[in-house]
Amino acid sequence: MVTKLLLVLMHHVGHVPEGVLRTLSNLAADLAWALHMGGVPQLERNLRHVMGPLPRVRLRQMSRESLRSYFAYFCEALTVGARTPDELMARVRTEGSGYPDPARSDIPFRSVPIAMGHQGNWDYAGFWAGHELGHVTxxxxxxxxxxLLEAFVRIRTGLGMTILLTGQEGLIQRLTDRLHDAGQVVPLLADRDLSRNGVFVHAFDSVIRVAAGPAVLALDTDLPLYTVNMHRERLHGARRRRAKNPYGYVCRIDGPIDITPYRDLPRGQAVQRLTQAWVDQWAVNIRSHPQDWHMMQPIFVEDLDSSRLHNVPPQLREVMQSHGNRRREQEDGRDR
Structure with missing residues (x-):
C-alpha cells in the first residue's frame, strides 16, 4: 500500500504544491518519531554514539530533527523530476577544502572518486556534480x-546520472574502468556496508563498519580520494527565490586524500588505512550536523551481530559478543 502511494506521488509530482508536500512529510516524520516506529530506536542509538552522553530530552529532540530531515529528503527525491535545473542548482551550495581543488587547474579533466554518507540530499548533490565536475556514475x-527500484533509477537517470545496482557482476571493475576515463565522478554512499565484508574503522569513540569501495577505487585508479558531507540550510533572498524553496543544502567537499602513503602497503592494510583516513575526515562534519545523518541501521560494533559478518578481527569479535550477551540479558530482564 505504501509503495503504491509513493509511485502515485512520483507520477503526479507536478500537481501537488511543494509546500503541501513539505507539511505532509513533517507530519509523517513526527508521527513515526512519536510512536518510536521502525528505525527510530536505532537512529537514537547512532546519535548517542556521535554526540556522547545526552539528556534524554535532548536526544529525542535531535532524533525528531533527524527524522524530519530524512522525510524531507525522501519527499524531495520522489519529486525531483518536477524541479527545473535552475531550481536544483540554486538548492546546492559548495564549500570545503576540496572545492575548488587547486590541482584541477593542472589536470582539468581528472576523474574523482568520492566517499560520502547518507546525509542531506545525495540526489541533489549528484545533479550538481554532473553540471560542475563531470559525468556521475x-x-x-x-x-x-x-x-519502486525502477522508479528511483528512472528519476536519477533523468538527472543525468548513470546508476549501477548492488550485487551486479564485476561492479568494482566497472567503476574502476569509468574512473580511468576523463571527467568522471564516482560518489559512493559508504557509511554502511551492504556486502557483509566491510572495513572496521574507528569513529565517534567506537568502531564502525563501512564499505571498502571508495578506498579500493582510489588505490586501483591511482587517484586521490575526496569526501562529501551534506547538511540542510535555510535559504534567503535571491537564492531562495531562484530555488523556489525555503531550504537548500551545503555540499562540503574535503580532500584530496593523497594515496601515495598507501601504495606500498599490503593490499588489505592499504584499504583499511585509506578507509580510516576518509572516515576521520568525514566524521568531523557528521558531529557538526548530526541531525542530517540519515542512519537508521546498525553500523557500530555494539549493535552488530558478529555471527553474520565475515573477516571480523578477533579482538572486535570478542567485544561484539560481549555487547550482544549484555543486550540479551537486558531483554530477558525486561521480559520477566
Missing amino acids: TVAERLADQE
Missing part, C-alpha cells in the same frame, strides 16, 4: 520492490 541499493 554511482551505485544504488537493490530494493526488494522492483517497481
Whole structure:
C-alpha cells in the first residue's frame, strides 16, 4: 500500500504544491518519531554514539530533527523530476577544502572518486556534480520492490546520472574502468556496508563498519580520494527565490586524500588505512550536523551481530559478543 502511494506521488509530482508536500512529510516524520516506529530506536542509538552522553530530552529532540530531515529528503527525491535545473542548482551550495581543488587547474579533466554518507540530499548533490565536475556514475541499493527500484533509477537517470545496482557482476571493475576515463565522478554512499565484508574503522569513540569501495577505487585508479558531507540550510533572498524553496543544502567537499602513503602497503592494510583516513575526515562534519545523518541501521560494533559478518578481527569479535550477551540479558530482564 505504501509503495503504491509513493509511485502515485512520483507520477503526479507536478500537481501537488511543494509546500503541501513539505507539511505532509513533517507530519509523517513526527508521527513515526512519536510512536518510536521502525528505525527510530536505532537512529537514537547512532546519535548517542556521535554526540556522547545526552539528556534524554535532548536526544529525542535531535532524533525528531533527524527524522524530519530524512522525510524531507525522501519527499524531495520522489519529486525531483518536477524541479527545473535552475531550481536544483540554486538548492546546492559548495564549500570545503576540496572545492575548488587547486590541482584541477593542472589536470582539468581528472576523474574523482568520492566517499560520502547518507546525509542531506545525495540526489541533489549528484545533479550538481554532473553540471560542475563531470559525468556521475554511482551505485544504488537493490530494493526488494522492483517497481519502486525502477522508479528511483528512472528519476536519477533523468538527472543525468548513470546508476549501477548492488550485487551486479564485476561492479568494482566497472567503476574502476569509468574512473580511468576523463571527467568522471564516482560518489559512493559508504557509511554502511551492504556486502557483509566491510572495513572496521574507528569513529565517534567506537568502531564502525563501512564499505571498502571508495578506498579500493582510489588505490586501483591511482587517484586521490575526496569526501562529501551534506547538511540542510535555510535559504534567503535571491537564492531562495531562484530555488523556489525555503531550504537548500551545503555540499562540503574535503580532500584530496593523497594515496601515495598507501601504495606500498599490503593490499588489505592499504584499504583499511585509506578507509580510516576518509572516515576521520568525514566524521568531523557528521558531529557538526548530526541531525542530517540519515542512519537508521546498525553500523557500530555494539549493535552488530558478529555471527553474520565475515573477516571480523578477533579482538572486535570478542567485544561484539560481549555487547550482544549484555543486550540479551537486558531483554530477558525486561521480559520477566
